[in-house]
Amino acid sequence: xxxxxxxxxxxxxxxxxxxxxxxxxxxxxxxxxxxxxxxxxxxxxxxxxxxxxxxxxxxxxxxxxxxxxxxxxxxxxxxxxxxxxxxxxxxxxxxxxxxxxxxxxxxxxxxxxxxxxx
Numbered sequence: 877x878x879x880x881x882x883x884x885x886x887x888x889x890x891x892x893x894x895x896x897x898x899x900x901x902x903x904x905x906x907x908x909x910x911x912x913x914x915x916x917x918x919x920x921x922x923x924x925x926x927x928x929x930x931x932x933x934x935x936x937x938x939x940x941x942x943x944x945x946x947x948x949x950x951x952x953x954x955x956x957x958x959x960x961x962x963x964x965x966x967x968x969x970x971x972x973x974x975x976x977x978x979x980x981x982x983x984x985x986x987x988x989x990x991x992x993x994x
Contacts, residue, residue: 898976906964926952962986 927948934941962983969982987993 903964903967903971906960910960923948923952926955962990965990 927943930943930948930951931941934943963978965986966978966982969985970976970978973982
């Protein structure tokens with residue numbers, strides 16, 4: 877048997893799944909959502925629980941504070957934008973290490989790169 881004529885030696889499987897295609901597909905979806913201006917997290921972070929969280933944090937500084945609904949919505953949009961950007965950066969750190977799953981060390985690196993307190 878000669879190696880030159882061996883079909884298995886010359887043929888590589890073309891059905892091999894690209895390891896990173898799912899990562900890049902997810903990243904492109906996030907980019908499309910960002911470009912369209914849609915809020916991504918609003919459906920998961922409801923308004924009333926977020927409002928309770930804002931009031932609870934505000935109680936630590938001063939009691940009897942009142943918030944306009946537009947102020948709470950603005951805080952929620954800012955928090956969502958921060959979280960989306962942070963998770964994107966964390967995901968890029970994981971992709972750089974050739975991993976699919978984000979880890980705490982990716983979050984620490986993303987915060988360090990963003991020049992935030994670690």
